[in-house]
Amino acid sequence: MQxxxxxxxxRPKNIVVLTGAGISQESGIRTFRAADGLWEDHRIEDVATPEGFARxxxxxxxxxxxxxxxxxxxxxxxNPAHLALAEFDQAVSGQLLVVTQNVDDLHDRAGQAQLIHMHGELLKARCAVSGHVTRAPLVLDESMKCDCCGLSETxxxxxxxxxxxxxxMDRIYQALSCADMFISIGTSGxxxxxAGFCREANQVGACTVELNLEPSSTSSEFQYTFYGPAGSLVPAFIDYLKRLPVAG
Ligand code: APR
Structure with a gap:
């Protein structure tokens, strides 16, 4: 028991949580930078840049x-990490914002109310011309037309x-500027x-906590670091927060 x-x-009243690929690892989603991570099989410049898409x-x-x-x-x-955050969010309505770098929908499915997908969403498609965002079909290809402008290949x-x-980003920095706790979960930094959010949070006097499988590139910036798999570490930490007295 941790x-x-x-x-x-x-109990802190304005909590910002940043999540990365590590929180979804136990749900069967590959992380990026592990030995068996996605960036071992794919070149970032080919599949994750505007230039790669144009080519x-x-x-x-x-x-x-x-x-x-x-x-x-x-x-x-x-997994239990997504569920514990969502359940805590419902219990402390309005006091917890999850900012995820993940493009999966596991926080959404867990019922996370206040959630920002800062790196976008796998289940959505966007027209490069009109900016119109729509639900992505299971298989997206160049033949599909934008519902809004009617163009294909966009x-x-x-x-x-x-x-x-x-x-x-404006909403995220606004939330960080009044955070009293910042928790980073499952990201390599x-x-x-x-990776700069911890520094922002430290500057406004927030308590900064890293929950990860192993030290990240920015571990030394956090005031508190705890290591273990998110599926057990996150519910335990949320349980600890729940048991703190609420300020009168
Ligand atoms: N529990 C907790 N942490 C874990 C677990 C787990 N079960 N499994 C892995 N981790 C940790 C790893 O130790 C690592 O520090 O999660 C982190 C995952 O790091 P990355 O693969 O680099 O993923 P992430 O930090 O989310 O990447 C950031 O980079 O490739 C881009 O846009 C992509 O959003 C992504 C961004």
Whole structure:
């Protein structure tokens, strides 16, 4: 049983949680930078950049179609980490925001109310011309037309690629500016701007906590670090927060 030795008198009221691929690993989704991670089989510049899409859209569609199909298979479901966050969110309505770098829908399926997909969503497609966002079919390809402008060859996965601006950054920085706790779960801390959120939170005096399988690239910036698989570590940490007294 993990012991969380934080000197908190009361339960934090404005909690921002950042999640990465590690939170979905126990749901059967591959992470990126592990020895068996997605970036071992695929070159980032081929499948996760606007230039790669312009060069070979069919290859990029195949990469995301395979991930989308896997996400919708019966054995991929939210794990206890997604469920504990969603349940806590419902209990402390309005006090918890989850910002995920993940493009899967496991936080959504767990019932997370306040959720930002800063790197986009696998289950959505976006027209590069009109910006219209729609539900992605299981198999997206160049022949499909945008519902809005009627053009073909313009639909792309609604994913933020390397070199593009993540989504809803104003809302995220606003939430960080008044956070009293920042928790980073299952991310290696290699990709900015998300890797800079701990520093932002430290600057406003928030309590910063890393929950990960192993130390990340930014571990030294966190005030508290706890290591283990998210499926057991996150529910235990949420349980610890739940038991803290609520300030009067
Ligand atoms: N529980 C907790 N943490 C885990 C688990 C687990 N079961 N399994 C793996 N991890 C940790 C790893 O130790 C690693 O630190 O999760 C982290 C996953 O790191 P990455 O594969 O780099 O994924 P992430 O940090 O989400 O990547 C950030 O990079 O490729 C881009 O846009 C993509 O959103 C992604 C971004």
């Amino acid at each position: 012991h969380f030795d934080l000197p908190l008198k009361n 070979d859209p069919a290859l990029v569609h195949r990469f995301y179609n395979a991930r989308r199909q896997h996400l919708q298979s019966d054995d991929v479901v939210p 639909l792309r996965p609604d994913i933020v690629w390397f070199g593009e601006m993540p989504m809803e 290699n990709v900015y701007p998300a």
